[in-house]
Amino acid sequence: MADTAPSHPVLLGIVGGAHGLKGECRVSSFTAEPQDLGAYGPLFDKRGARYTVLSARIQKNVVVVRFEEVRDRDQAERLNGTELFVDRSSLPEDEEDDDFYIADLVGLQVVTVAGEAVGTVVAVHDFGAGDILEIAPERGQSVMIPFSEAAVPEVDLDGERIVVEPVAAGLVEAKPEPGEDGAPTR
Template identity: 65%
Template sequence: MSDPVSAPEPVLLGTIGGAHGIKGEVRVQSFTADPEDLGAYGPLRDSKGTVFTVVSARAQKNVVVVRFAEVADRNHAERLNGTELFVDRSKLPAEGEEEFYQADLVGLVARLTTGAVIGEVVAFHDFGAGDILEIAPEAGPSVMIPFTEIAVPEIDLDLGFILVEPVAAGLEGTVEAREGEESDEDGASS
């Protein structure tokens, strides 16, 4: 069996959190459109190639409580905390026009509507209030912006970039401050 790292196109579908109850159930942060569809695409695998077959999944607050066929008790469930669950992209439904998977955006260049490059998309986060894009600049700490149509009005997978509206993304002062720091480091005055 191949592990997701060597699989043609692994896609992260969820991350196991803590154990739930005493019968081996776990809490999973699901990244599927319908969180309970975690097992709809076949068995999942971790980064080591271990198979996890979803027997049941039920939504509970902001996670899915999952029973895996391979996990029999709470002790085993506790050892899985932090395990990422993957499926090969070929198992997922094809995207329609104007659709994409979040994984497709990681690695794209993030540009402001002014044309200035602000960094590279490195991750998606969901802290409960909506999707957040993490963008890492060449220097300095990464920035997080809301992943909304207003903040990110254009995505071009073919050309490899996303367009970011700085005011809607909450970056207007941050980006200007960084550009000023870069000018100071280059010896130019701002």
């Protein structure tokens, strides 16, 4: 397990504020078992500050965490909104060949089902309705596509690429079939 700031960070949680008077924090956990937030070693924020989980318990839809480095409510309040990371190397390897971590998608090349280059995955976002891939083309502004089976039918980690279906991904508009939506039938 890594004991220094991550070189390949993976987001495990976000502090949502203080809980009680003794320095506990409410944390939204992104681990499979929310209370396992500290199971992968110390956590780090974007600046490299270290947080060691002493205890974690589920309360409603968050995990209440006691960090060794946080002694009182004032310190806990200052952590509100802090993202907590571990290094990718601290996470267990995938058990199945087709399993992967969302963070593994960043840096992969993106091609259409026809083999045309689209760009590179630069980020994965979750705004609450499912994961969204941000893709930077060689030129121009980045585009966002849904990370769904319809839009992304193939993830090839060994080949370091993902394959997208342009219509389902929203990269091109669907062409109506003859007779649909006033399209000519001749």
